[in-house]
Amino acid sequence: MGTLTKVPAARLEGITKSFNGNSVLRGVSLSLQSGSVSVLAGENGAGKSTLIKVLTGIHQPDSGTIHVAGNPAxxxxxxxxxxxxLTVIHQELSVVPELTVAENMVLGREPRRRLGRLDRGAARRLAVAALARVGSTIRPETYVAELSTGQQQLVEIARALSEEPRILVLDEPTAALSQDEADNLLRLVAELKAHGLAMLYISHRMAEIDRIADHVTVLRDGVVADTMARAEMTxxxxxxxxxGRPVEAMYQHRRPTARTDVRLQVSDLSSDRVQPCSLEVRAGEVVGLAGIVGAGRSELCRLVAGVDKAAAGRVEVDDQHVDLGxxxxxAAAGIVMLPESRKEQGLFLDMSIADNVCLGTAFGRHRFGRTSPAALERAATRYTEQMRVKTTGVDQRVGDLSGGNQQKVLLARCLAKQPSVLILDEPTRGVDIGAKADIYALINEVASKGVAILLISSELPEVIGLSDRILVMREGGIVAEVSGDSMTEEDIIRHATGSATAPPSLTEVIS
Structure with a gap:
């Protein structure tokens, strides 16, 4: 007796899509099976988000067909x-900050009492059940604006699952989550798969792909570059x-040894969240800051950059005192910081690439404050080309770029400010492997020109691979310095969690 061919939960065949004559998808085909996780991978700008929007009705394809459960749709x-x-969880959150969690959960399908009033009790019960499903204890009465980005993402996921979808699309769902939150989500994905849900999961994280994928489709420049079953995945x-090329030795320094002159000197810098910290970074040196979430890495760097007010301490650049107030x-000292959140702290999404790159610089400005659009365009083009930003032109709106290209625009602005000291807070968060390789190359290039770099990264292989030395923080203070053969994940974690035997004193760390 022959086996029956399993009808896909959804099937896209020969999908094409162009915008303003720019071809984004070219003949893309993809199948989703019930009880299976299909991963869609690709660089930022490869066409993943456009394909999702075609599948979920936001965009109409120029050509090609969509079938759901074997029927044309x-x-x-x-x-x-x-x-x-079919339900989608987009990378960009769509929760409404001014509403409560419960109100967000039922938005667009509100339970009503007589006379049309919202049934708040029913909304609360639905929210409690949905949040419990994703392992969250967030109170339904809480306003979304009071939640962290990771908590807001969990609310979004809970809301999507409360619709009881048969096909679920998750676009980089763990990008804003802590490790524990991400682990909970991946466990939930496994449970949903066991219950027969068909899932399309977009991720650039190899560990996630290896953990959950039954099948991987890779997009590159709008076409399917490869497709592989789990047994074929590497x-x-x-x-x-x-x-489109092997990415080998991504972390190789390929830069000269740092000079002996100290470019950045920090002495006993402190605040209500940071213990007195002292450190130095030489010209051409990359010093990493490692630690678990809440260790104080970002808080210390914001003090160094003058973003937050220090209670005490001193910062010098090239032996010159910097007035942090x-x-x-x-700015005159050349301290430039790439913030942790590009959208909340860095970019103006409704402005052009040129305006974003040149913001805070003298590029394109004449006397009396007038600007020259042509000069602005020349300067922005120079730096965006250096960062390999994929764009139709520097007049393009930044909000229309992929996440990785937005991050590159923010880095281009940092370069345009011609820093002496460059502070990078999670520079590769939310970007794909190709964009990471470009950013690593930029860090090496900038350091080779004598810039002192402070690097925060929660990815230990990244911070180890890029840094000349690593300072480990715990509970707002620097507790260890590791270098050479001591720069291992095990040693860093031991210091970061306080499990290291006989940890060095602060005096030993900075001497």
């Missing part, structure tokens, strides 16, 4: 997709398919 909008049992094959002093 034509979606004129997201409502049509939801009616077919990190090297996935990465090579994504970037005066933004002009930190």
């Amino acid at each position: 034509h979606f004129t909008g997201p409502g049509d997709a939801r009616a077919h049992g 990190p090297d094959r996935i990465v090579t398919s994504m970037v 005066n933004p002009r002093s930190t």
Whole structure:
């Protein structure tokens, strides 16, 4: 007796899509099976988000077909997709900060009492059940604006699952989550798979792909570059398919040894969240800051950059005192910081690439404050080309770029400010492997020109691979310095968690 072919939960065949003559998808085909996790991988700008929007009715394909459960489907909008049992969790959060968690949970499908009033009790019960499903104890009465980004993401996921979808699309769902939150989500994905849900999971994290993927489709420049079943998956094959070349020795310094002159000197810098910290970074040196979430890494760097007010301490650049209470002093000293959140602290999404790159610089400005659009364009083009930003032109709106290209625009602005000291807070968060390789190359290039770099990264292989030395922080203070053969994940974790035997004193760390 022959076996029956399993009908896909959803099937896209030959999908093409262009915007303003720019081809984004070219003949893309993809199948989703019930009880299976299909991972969609690719560099930022490869076409992943556009494909999701076609699948969920946000964009109409120029050509190609969509089938759901074997039947042709034509979606004129997201409502049509939801009616077919298809729900998406976008990378960009769509929760409403001014509403409570419960109100967000039932938004668009509110339970009503007589006379049309919201049934708050029913909304609360639905929210409690949905949050419990994702392992969250967030109170339904809490306003979303009071939640962390990771908690807001969990609310979004809980809301999506409360719709009882048959097909679930998750676009980088762990990008804003802590490790514990991410682990809970991945366990939930396994449970949903066991219950027969078909899932399309977009991720650039190799560990996640290895953990959950039954099948991987790789997009590159709008076409399917490779497709592989779990038995055929290897990190090297996935990465090579994504970037079109093997990514080898990504962390190789390829820069001269740092000079002996100290460029950045920090002495007993402190605040209510940071213990007195002292450190130095030489010209051309990359010093990493490692530690668990809440260790004080970002808080210390914000003090060094003058973003937050220090209670005490001193900062010098090239032996010159920096007045941390005066933004002009930190700018004149050449201290430039890449913030942790590009969208909340760094970019102006409705402005052009040129305006974002040249913000806070003298590029494009004439006397009496007038600007020259042509000069602005020349300067922005120079730095965006250096960062390999994928764009239709520097007049393009930053909000229309992929996440990785947005991060590159922010880094281009840092370069445009011509720093002496560059502070990078999670420079590769939320970007794909190809963009990471570009950013690593930039860090090496900038350091080779004598810039002192302070690097924060929660990815230990990254901070180890890029740094000349690493300072480990715990509970707001520097507790260890590791270098050479001591720069291992095990040693760093021991110091970061306080499990290291006989940890050095602060005096020993900075001497």
